[in-house]
Amino acid sequence: MTNKYMYFIANWKMFGGLNSLKSLNKVIKFLKSFKKNKLFEIIYCPPFTLIGPMANKLKFSKIKVGAQNCHESKSYGPFTGSINVSMLKDIGAKYIIIGHSENRQAGETDKLINSKIKSSLKSGLKVIFCIGETFSERRKKITNQILNKQIKAGLKNIKNRNKILIAYEPVWSIGTGLIPKSQDLFKSISFIKKKCKKSKVLYGGSVNPNNINIFKAIKIIDGYLIGSASQNSKKFIDIIKKSYN
Ligand code: PEP
Numbered sequence: 001m002t003n004k005y006m007y008f009i010a011n012w013k014m015f016g017g018l019n020s021l022k023s024l025n026k027v028i029k030f031l032k033s034f035k036k037n038k039l040f041e042i043i044y045c046p047p048f049t050l051i052g053p054m055a056n057k058l059k060f061s062k063i064k065v066g067a068q069n070c071h072e073s074k075s076y077g078p079f080t081g082s083i084n085v086s087m088l089k090d091i092g093a094k095y096i097i098i099g100h101s102e103n104r105q106a107g108e109t110d111k112l113i114n115s116k117i118k119s120s121l122k123s124g125l126k127v128i129f130c131i132g133e134t135f136s137e138r139r140k141k142i143t144n145q146i147l148n149k150q151i152k153a154g155l156k157n158i159k160n161r162n163k164i165l166i167a168y169e170p171v172w173s174i175g176t177g178l179i180p181k182s183q184d185l186f187k188s189i190s191f192i193k194k195k196c197k198k199s200k201v202l203y204g205g206s207v208n209p210n211n212i213n214i215f216k217a218i219k220i221i222d223g224y225l226i227g228s229a230s231q232n233s234k235k236f237i238d239i240i241k242k243s244y245n
Contacts, residue, residue, distance in 0.1 A: 002216070006040040007165060007202055007223030008240055009128060010230030011068065011097060016046055021057055026233040028061050036244045037062070040223070043095050044230075045128075048083055055092025066095030066128065069103055072115035074122055085123040096120045097225075099130045099154055101171045110153030117158060127164045128225065129154060130204070131192070135172035144191050151195050161198040167225040168192055173205025175227060180205070182218055189220050209238035216243055 012020075024044070031037050045066040046054050055065045071082035088096065098120065099113040113129075120127050131150040133143040147168075155161065168188055173179055180188070185203065192201045203215060204225030215221055229235040 002219070002244060003036075003039060004219070004222075006243060007043065007200065008040060008236070008243075009043045009066070009095075009097075009165075009167070009202065009204075009223065009225045010045060010236060011100070011204075011225055011227045012044070012046045012050075012231055013068070013102070013227060014047055015231055016050055018050070018053060020046075020231075021050065021054060023231075023233045024054070024057060024063070027063065027237060028058075030237045030240075031061065031063065034241070034244075039244065040240065042240075043128075045095065045097050048088075051088065051093050052091040059092075064094045065092055066097060066125075067093045068097045068100065070096060070098075070116055070120065072112060072119055074119040085119045085125055089123050089125060093125060095128055096125045097128045097130060097167075099150070101130060101132060101169060101174060105171075110150060113154045114156050114158075117154060117164070121158065121160060121163055128167055128202075129164050129199075130167045130169050130225070132169040132171050132173075132205075138170065138172065143188060147188065147192060148195065151192070155196070161196055164196070164199045165202055165223070166192055166196055166199045167202045167204045169204035169225060175206065177206050179207075179211055179214070182214060185215075186218050186220065189218070193220065207239065209235050209242060212239050212242045 042063045043066050067088045071084045098116045133146040137146050200222035202223040207224045207226050208229040
């Protein structure tokens with residue numbers, strides 16, 4: 001049993017329409033009846049199109065809403081198809097995921113990530129900063145080197161690190177069902193915590209109700225960034241329940 005303050009972050013990726021908001025009813029109901037509901041924070045990060053409607057639906061709930069990415073410019077500009085942090089804040093986002101490996105793989109650099117984090121913090125959004133090594137980097141035993149580089153460049157000249165949650169997400173674990181060995185995960189989370197003393201450090205990568213007990217045993221983890229299992233409210237609730245039983 002834990003009494004630790006934890007974060008459960010749902011990353012819906014590019015899934016969901018207005019109809020999907022109905023699935024939140026179960027989570028809202030669960031939260032009201034769950035005795036330990038003051039011990040954790042739930043943050044839903046849906047696609048851009050659902051942030052406004054979701055924030056509206058959740059306005060009387062303690063569940064927060066976040067975005068999955070943004071344009072780096074804090075002000076308006078001629079950037080067709082882009083959305084900036086002020087616009088996200090305006091429609092009810094409180095958090096934002098930056099540096100997800102799916103975006104890094106699509107060409108997002110550490111420098112760009114750094115600009116996006118700065119804009120987000122300036123506009124008052126809390127940041128979920130994703131870092132993690134690829135499978136080949138792990139095989140070469142350079143995981144710490146990679147994490148160090150991503151932290152140094154991504155958080156360059158950023159002071160208010162208490163507004164940043166770091167999500168350690170080994171790239172090879174995202175959406176694959178593969179998870180790190182517990183001792184390796186402990187080492188990586190400890191390494192990140194040593195580098196960023198003021199930030200909470202979460203784990204992400206194939207978390208589900210069947211493996212949550214493995215992560216739960218690693219007491220230094222401050223929460224989870226959950227992709228596919230978060231799109232099923234029963235699985236998402238089970239993960240939270242099991243974290244506190
Ligand atoms: C993610 O998208 O950040 C993630 C961790 O996905 P999954 O849980 O599906 O591995």
